[in-house]
Each structure stands twice: as C-alpha cells, then as structure tokens.
Amino acid sequence: MRKFLLFFVFLACIQAFTLSQNSSLFITKPINTHEHWLFTQPVDTINGNWTYLTPMSKSLYGVNSYYLSSINKIFICGGADSTGNTIRNCYFYNLSTNLYELADSLPMGRCLGKLVMVHDSLFLIGSIGASFNAPDGATYCFNTGTNKWSSKSTMPSPLLIECAVCVWHDTIITIGGPTSGFIGPTDIVRTYDPVSDIWNTSITPFYQPVTTAAAECNGNYIVVLGGWVGTFSNDVIIGGNDTLTSIDNIIWNRLGDAPYPTGVYRVSSSYYNSTMIFGPALYNNITIYNQFWAINPPDTSWHRFLPNPLDSVADFSNFAINSNSDSTYFYIFGGIKKDTNNNPILINRTERFAFGSVPFGLKRISNTIPKEFILYQNYPNPFNPVTTIKFEIPQATSGMKSNTVVKLEVYDVLGRLVKTLVNENEQSGIYTVQFDASNLSSGIYFYRLTSGNYYAARKMIVLK
Secondary structure, three states, X not given: OHHHHHHHHHHOOOOOOOOOOOOOOOOOOOOOOOOOHHHHOOOOEEEOEEEEEOOOOOOOEOOEEEEEOOOOEEEEEOOXXXXXXXXXXXXXXXXXXXXXXXXXXXXXXXXOOEEXXXXXXXXXXXXXXXXXXXXXXXXXEEEOOOOEEEEOOOOOOOXXXXXXXXXXXXXXXXXXXXXXXXXXXXXXXXXXXXXXXXXXXXXXXXXXXXXXXXXXXXXXXXXXXXXXOOOEEOEEEEEOOOOOOOHHHXXXXXXXXXXXXXXXXXXXXXXXXXXXXXXXXXXXXXXXXXXXXXXXXXXXXXXXEEOOOOOOOEOXXXXXXXXXXXXXXXXXXXXXXXXXXXXXXXXXXXXXXXXXXXXXXXXXXEOOOOOOOEEOOOEOOOEOOEEEEEEEEOOXXXXXXXXXXXXXXXXXXXXXXXXXEEEEEEOOEEEEEEEEOOOOOOEEEEEEEEEOOEEEEEEEEEOO
C-alpha cells in the first residue's frame, strides 16, 4: 500500500503548499487554454521525425539516460515501476544493434534526480530512493572505464531531492530541491567536486525557493527553468557572465517566461553543442507538454523542435543526445502518458527524434584525438552571411584536465569583441561552429581561438 500511494504521489500535480495543514494531494488550478505568446512569434523551428525503437523490457518512469560517444551506447539508469518501486537495474542501449545490454546495478533502487558526466564518470545527483518524503542525500558515481557504480559523499544537511543539476567547469551544481516531497522547496545552491568528493554550500542563494526545476550550463551561464515555487513556475532564471570565477559570486536574474503554455515542473533537459535543450514537462495531474526547446545564452532566442514525440509522455529527468557528422538524435526512454480518461499510465517505449544537421552551436565532427591545437581558415571566405570555423583540440597532457576551457571569439578591425562563439570546457576532438554575420556590415573581421597557453587568430571577410 505504501508503494502504491508513493506512485500516485509522484504522479499527482503537487501537494498544496502549506505548512500549517494537510490538504489534498492534487491541485485543481485551471489550465490556461490560451496559446503562449512565444508560439505565435516567428521563432526558429528545427524539423525532424520521430520513430519507435526497441522498447524497454519494463514500463518505467523517472529513467535517466546519457549518450556515451566512446562506445556508441546510451547508458540507462534506474527508474520506478507502476507500484512506485524504485529499481536498481541499469542498461546500455547499443545503437548499432538496437539491443539492451545489462550494466552494473545501482547500489540501491533510484529514480529521477539527474545524471551528469564529469571527465569519464557519470554522477547521479538528487535522486529518489525508497521514500519520496525522506531524502537521503545519496551521491552515486558510475565509472565508464570499469563499468562499476560506487557511493560517494552524502549531500550535507538538509538532505534534498529533485534539485536542478548541471555541470559548471567540472563542478556539479545543485539548485533548490525540497526537504520532503514537494513541501519546503529551498533556495540552496551547492557545489560538488568529483575529484575531492567534497560538497560545499554557496553563500549566494538562488533567486527563489524551488524544486523539480531543470538546469543546464553553457560556459559561465547557468539557466534554470520551471519548477514548483508554491505554484507552477514559468520562470527562466539565468546566472553568470563571461568573467564568473566562483558560484559564490553568481548573480541570479529573471530572463523571462519559459516557452510552455503554463508553468511547468519536472522538466527534462540535456546539453549538447553549446546548446541547452529543455524537453517534456508536467503541469498538473492531467497535463503533459511534450515539447522540445533550445536556448544558447547569452543569445536568448528560443528554438523549437518539431514535431512533438509520438507519445505525449513526460516524467524523466534526462534524455540522451547523439550528434555526429551529419545527423543529431534525441532519445527518450519510458515515462508517463495519459489514457483516454486522463489516467496516468507507464510506457516502455523508446522513441528517437532525428534531424539532418546541427542547426546552431558547436558541432563535434570527429572523435579522433588530434596531436596539436589547430585553427583552420573559415569556409567559405569571403562569405554572406554564414561561414563555418573548424578547429582541433589535442589530448590533455600530464597535469591537464581531460576537458579544457576553449574560447572562440570574433573581433572587428578595431579590436572590439563582436561575438563569443565558444566559451566552455571541451574534450579533445575536431569541432566546427557556424558564425552568422547577418547583423554585421561588410568588412574584415578576426576570429581568435584560445585555450590555456595556446593562441591563434585568422582573418575573415564579410562581403554583402
């Protein structure tokens, strides 16, 4: 009975936020039926197609997934079944064979939370164990070299679940989270150093108390979307700037409204090619927004991926992204959908979204390990209005991190910064990035690549 009730607590919209009395598990706030203003604007859309792949052996929600380019497989972690029982099972989904391969099991059953990668290890942060109302602060690490899980330092008190989680320069950041279920969202910001296995609490709180929000990081910018703040949030909160050196010094500001028709919680998200992707989310106990949106700060334009998934499905923290030389794919595993009577049901389906090329941001075109830094001449050159810049990052040497901070910037002939194309940690590999000069006048410009002690610059010509 406890597990059965736990399951429906998960599916319920949210327990009414009051500390003075116990009230209904469900909030009956009416649905906002008018179209969100972003849907009526001429925002960019990325068109692709969805297909069903080999389904999972069991219907689950709260599954985390992450694409491992080194082995061309997707790692699938945990989840919960129809009785609310959290599972330990983990799998590799082999993209070459479309088959599931058993991986090392979690130390204990977990669901939701967020799966992120630092160096060669995956970390499961803010996940839920046997009890939705009793956070245990567990931190788990999956070593992709040994294919084994291990337990790491427990999150400091107060213990939280369903924080917004992202990676900032090899440091894991958690934002908000509740002390019990949806009651008591917090504004706590924490950092976790995977190397030292040490948690710290930032002296700078978040913009507002929140739980079940999603967070992604691009360079020194962190974006937090949605969540429960005493109501369903449609806030997009941004923190950071080009010179941010410590999370303690971060300043949080409201960027605007999220690109969903209403406030949302349990928003799924992932990150690729300098781009933050926010996916399916929940509104209340009967509403699912199965939409995918992208943003690339400091650019604040939203890009929508169409069409929506084949199933109106949500309630998974991560979706896997695989981007190669000619195509990009999103993968979603399981989740919760509604039947014809709006009752929640779990599914075991696996769906893939495919589109032909990376539309914006940085694109890794090869996993080959270069021997040295190289910045190539842009092509075409002269150009109007778009050109492609290619560069190579070598293997880290002794004493260097496996990821290195790379900056690619464009300057005018007077030395004024025109655009920062890349400013983030990157693994070794061969990359391209597109530069759009639609808003620039004809003339000579320079693009500069810096990383550590490496520096290179080249000239390009905008000819209109």
